[in-house]
Amino acid sequence: MLYIVGLGPGSRDLMTQEALDVIKKVHTIVGYATYVRLIRDMLEGKELVVTGMRGEVERSKKAIEIAASGEDVAIISSGDAGIYGMAGLVLELASKMDQHIDVRVVPGVTASIGAAAALGAPLMNDFCHISLSDLMTPWDVIKQRVDAAAKADFVICLYNPRSKGRPNNLREALDIMLKYKSPDTVVGLGKDVARKNEIETITTIKDLNEEDVNMTTIVIVGNQNTYVADGRMITPRGYTL
Incomplete structure (x- = not known):
């Protein structure tokens, strides 16, 4: 086996x-x-x-x-x-x-799930995974996927967001999202999730510091309804409260 x-x-x-x-x-x-x-x-x-x-x-x-x-x-x-x-x-x-x-x-717990739990509840509504690594997928195809996901207002989980060889892919992806998402859209960063030096950060598209992001970081970009309460990133499911 x-x-x-x-x-x-x-x-x-x-x-x-x-x-x-x-x-x-x-x-x-x-x-x-x-x-x-x-x-x-x-x-x-x-x-x-x-x-x-x-x-x-x-x-x-x-x-x-x-x-x-x-x-x-x-x-x-x-x-x-x-x-x-x-x-x-x-x-x-x-x-x-x-x-x-x-x-x-x-099966195992993937990075987006681990990061989401540490950040709060950002994946409570429809979301998608997109890798920004162009080693296997052409960058033009990745950009099309980012555009489509942002246009549909998915919560977007970005894998392989930034490396020394690809220092600008994250910024370019965020710029594409800004065609449809507000600069104040909530963004969660989970670095080294569930490891010794784990760091969680909640910010916005406009305030995100790209130097805080590397290949061990998962970037979760919220939808138009995602907000922060008590230091937790929350995407409402749609319940009447």
């Missing part, structure tokens, strides 16, 4: 029981070095297959190879493996094999 496991955003408390059980029972763990370090204390006596950044295809093929040999193996992702994680790639590669292997996707 090949398990594709979501570790959650970083804290052991936010790992699902199924994820904990799978990691405990399998003999081999395959993963990106940073994610392996997050659960290092759980891996004593296990075989480890570790690769660096952008080694996703290599990791997936190795996990499939191990599973095809008849051994139970887990390939790990941060957050939820099915949201910008390893699940899609592994399933794509497995579907092209002549030999059938059993695959199970084990």
Whole structure:
């Protein structure tokens, strides 16, 4: 059996029981070095297959190879493996094999959910996820998606918002949103959610300091009804109060 496991955003408390059980029972763990370090204390006596950044295809093929040999193996992702994680790639590669292997996707808490809980209740109405990384998706396509989501007044969760190689993508995305959203629209930042140096910040589109944002930050841009009360970011569901 090949398990594709979501570790959650970083804290052991936010790992699902199924994820904990799978990691405990399998003999081999395959993963990106940073994610392996997050659960290092759980891996004593296990075989480890570790690769660096952008080694996703290599990791997936190795996990499939191990599973095809008849051994139970887990390939790990941060957050939820099915949201910008390893699940899609592994399933794509497995579907092209002549030999059938059993695959199970084990869900995890994704960054937007972890950040939303820390910030308040910003995702109570319709929302979407958009990654600002153009490594896999052309930037023009990403801009179209940002435009459509802002026009429809979704709460927008931005993944991979800003890096040294993409310092301007966040600002460009926010400028697109300003075609439809007020500069005073509430924005929540969750940095290093559920990790040692976790930081939550509530601001607005106009006051957002881009220097506060990096690749470990989730940016949640509210809709026209999102507001702040008692330091909490709230998007009303629509109940009559």
